[in-house]
Amino acid sequence: MDNWIYAQVTSGSQWIINKSQLSPLGITDQHIYIGLGFLGIVLCYILLLPLLRLLVLLQWDKLLAYISGSLLLLFMICFFETMQAVEFSKELEISYLADTILGIIGFGLILFVIQLVQATASLMKRQNSKSL
Structure with a gap:
């Protein structure tokens, strides 16, 4: 085998x-x-x-920045966790990676809500200026 x-x-x-x-x-x-x-x-x-x-x-530069930053953070955490496991002969802690992914998702949702509010406010401002 x-x-x-x-x-x-x-x-x-x-x-x-x-x-x-x-x-x-x-x-x-x-x-x-x-x-x-x-x-x-x-x-x-x-x-x-x-x-x-x-x-x-x-031209969704904010989304590209979010994705690239998230991937870089995940790579760094995986790299450091693997290096610690090799150096100290311990098992990999997957819970850190899961917590990081959850944090990235939460941060993405906050950014989405902020972007949605800004777009809605901008649209309302344009409609108000047209009606006056």
Whole structure:
């Protein structure tokens, strides 16, 4: 069982990579995981590029700043938590990540409400100036 790498696919089927067939080629577990990580990054890039282009075309700079800041914060927390787990030989604390995500969602909701109130006030001000 040690010679196989399983990757669960969302449809329920499994991809199986036989490590014993790749070892004569000089491919180790680390190479496989680096390749899978690279493919994941490319897939995320392909999926996110149209969304980011749309946000840039709509000039939603506040949403882009919120998304990029949130992702940077999540990356930093994951990195520091992983480094602490490696350095102090302890288990990863996923609860910190969950609390951070909850905080980011709450902050996003507050920003949404503020933006909604500003847009409504601006619309009401324009209608009042037209009626006078």
